Amino acid sequence: MAGIYIYSDKKDIVAELINFAKESEKEACVITFKQEDAEAIKDFGAEKIYVLKGSSQVPENYGKAVAELLKKQDADLFAVGATARGRDIAARTAGYLDCGMVSDVSSLSYREGTVISQRMMYGGTVIQSEELKGLCVVTVPAGKFEAAVGGETVEIITIDVEADSRVRLIETAPVLREGTDITAVDTVICVGQGLDKKEDLQLAQGLADVLGAEIGCTRGIAEERKWLPVERYIGISGAVIKPKLYISMGVSGQVQHVVGIRDSKVIVAVDLNEKAPIFRAADYGIVGNMYEIIPLLTEALKNA
Amino acid sequence: MSYIIACYKWVVDEADIRINPDLSIDTKKSKGKISDYDKNAIEAAVQAANILGGKSLGLTFGGPETRLSLKDALSRGPAEGCWISTGEAAKADAAVTAKALAAAIQKISDVSLVFCAEGASDTYARQTAPRIGAILDWPVVTSVSKLDIEGSTLTAVRKLDDCLQTVKVDLPAVVSVLPEINDAPIPGLKAVLAAGKKPVTEIKAEELGIDFSPKTDVTEIKGYLMNRKNIILSEGEAADKVKELAAYLRKEGVL
Numbered sequence A: 001m002a003g004i005y006i007y008s009d010k011k012d013i014v015a016e017l018i019n020f021a022k023e024s025e026k027e028a029c030v031i032t033f034k035q036e037d038a039e040a041i042k043d044f045g046a047e048k049i050y051v052l053k054g055s056s057q058v059p060e061n062y063g064k065a066v067a068e069l070l071k072k073q074d075a076d077l078f079a080v081g082a083t084a085r086g087r088d089i090a091a092r093t094a095g096y097l098d099c100g101m102v103s104d105v106s107s108l109s110y111r112e113g114t115v116i117s118q119r120m121m122y123g124g125t126v127i128q129s130e131e132l133k134g135l136c137v138v139t140v141p142a143g144k145f146e147a148a149v150g151g152e153t154v155e156i157i158t159i160d161v162e163a164d165s166r167v168r169l170i171e172t173a174p175v176l177r178e179g180t181d182i183t184a185v186d187t188v189i190c191v192g193q194g195l196d197k198k199e200d201l202q203l204a205q206g207l208a209d210v211l212g213a214e215i216g217c218t219r220g221i222a223e224e225r226k227w228l229p230v231e232r233y234i235g236i237s238g239a240v241i242k243p244k245l246y247i248s249m250g251v252s253g254q255v256q257h258v259v260g261i262r263d264s265k266v267i268v269a270v271d272l273n274e275k276a277p278i279f280r281a282a283d284y285g286i287v288g289n290m291y292e293i294i295p296l297l298t299e300a301l302k303n304a
Numbered sequence B: 001m002s003y004i005i006a007c008y009k010w011v012v013d014e015a016d017i018r019i020n021p022d023l024s025i026d027t028k029k030s031k032g033k034i035s036d037y038d039k040n041a042i043e044a045a046v047q048a049a050n051i052l053g054g055k056s057l058g059l060t061f062g063g064p065e066t067r068l069s070l071k072d073a074l075s076r077g078p079a080e081g082c083w084i085s086t087g088e089a090a091k092a093d094a095a096v097t098a099k100a101l102a103a104a105i106q107k108i109s110d111v112s113l114v115f116c117a118e119g120a121s122d123t124y125a126r127q128t129a130p131r132i133g134a135i136l137d138w139p140v141v142t143s144v145s146k147l148d149i150e151g152s153t154l155t156a157v158r159k160l161d162d163c164l165q166t167v168k169v170d171l172p173a174v175v176s177v178l179p180e181i182n183d184a185p186i187p188g189l190k191a192v193l194a195a196g197k198k199p200v201t202e203i204k205a206e207e208l209g210i211d212f213s214p215k216t217d218v219t220e221i222k223g224y225l226m227n228r229k230n231i232i233l234s235e236g237e238a239a240d241k242v243k244e245l246a247a248y249l250r251k252e253g254v255l
Ligand SMILES: Cc1cc2nc3c(=O)[nH]c(=O)nc-3n(C[C@H](O)[C@H](O)[C@H](O)COP(=O)(O)OP(=O)(O)OC[C@H]3O[C@@H](n4cnc5c(N)ncnc54)[C@H](O)[C@@H]3O)c2cc1C
Pocket: A191, A192, A193, A194, A195, A217, A218, A219, A220, A221, A233, A234, A235, A236, A237, A238, A249, A250, A251, A252, A253, A254, A255, A256, A257, A270, A271, A272, A273, A276, A288, A289, A290, A291, B036, B037, B119, B120, B121, B124
């Protein structure tokens, strides 16, 4: 059956993509790989729910099976949630189908057999519009569409398929999220690799306490130095925030970071290097040593 | 001896892109560079070759300007370079790119491991590794933050949105690595000099017999202009600058 086929390891995105299919006046057909995942979404409003049943616990290993299903069903489009797993299975499916794929769309519509999409290029310097015809694949980040309001419970169709058994799962360790959501706060103090050592996070914390702010960071602080949890890093591969006030310290402001703060109301930067690109992205900036400036600023804002 | 391949891309440095007032983009002044995270893919291949006793090879697909990349890439450690040259690279989408790379990998033939980076600096599409895997019908492991090789088995830790996942796979395989997998060293003078003497093969893309028509049709390319106040306090005493900033922030009503 033609229609928009959907996969995401995040239930919220499944609901959003069902709505996208409805807006496109296409049947929403959701693909899952576990009975329980299918059960969990059975009243989300999809027309069809498939369970592709095979021997692997890794969804990405079903790329070939998904490609075969899409071909057999004469699918219009495969829309996948843009998560690490989703991007992998989407691209493997596109590879097996030898079809077009647009990753991480910033906007998406489907009209008369044509996918119209926009996405960022060069870290966010450029916005590229693309059109694709025929069966193709897109990955869609969370929050691009309203979630479907739900519907009748539909029948779950189970299909036995073969998974790629060559990648074997040995162990899964959940990553515990701290609970703080830096996308939901009014003020963010952002630390970059200008910070000399982990203990100096105190500097940022002092200012954060005065302003009732949360601390965010650049990718290197979280992923390489591991000084802060990964959910605190901001940018094209991290969180996208829109606080009232964003203050950076020791952040050079490469575009991959700056795309994550573009919708902030006021952007303030403190950096040693007056040529740092962060100043071009800022409303207000101080060229100076943050080890001198931040304590003074903390003091000055105490009674704000 | 089998090859351990690092796929790297020669890209326009995004920091040099100028955006015209009509939002068209100007890349004339942009220098090329090895895509940032591909330096980590190259280092991963060099390390893996040491363990497996194979030969590391840097593989790139690109237009005439890509020739400049080879010396840079080889100074980062690979024993050999291979350039799939084409005049059509500018139009290539991920489908074309992956087909060209996969065809070259098949031509090189004795390959035990292919590394890509998580994503390229220009596209950041994160498609190429899984697509190469699909075309070759090889197993694929993406988002790898840690890697161990024992015999011909690779154990990888994958960083996913909600968990760390350990998987095992027998070679050959295609692996995409995250930048934190290693520290890509900055090549010293000796390495740069040695790079000029390493063997480089050029494959004309036409010889690979692949279909170069992209599957996606790019209809518009537009720059993003940041419109901000840009009030930068650079002169004077720190205390005065801070006072001035605090006054601005009060006025903005964001405190
Ligand atoms: C595909 C891709 C995706 C990426 N995704 C992201 C992402 O999502 N998020 C992200 O953040 N990055 C991302 N990056 C990395 C990004 O390009 C930059 O490398 C990174 O943001 C730089 O981090 P930084 O500003 O902390 O460090 P640096 O660039 O090293 O900057 C440090 C700054 O500190 C200043 N400094 C040093 N000492 C002091 C002092 N005492 N006082 C004041 N200032 C000082 C320096 O002048 C400098 O400007 C990505 C890159 C690629 C290629």
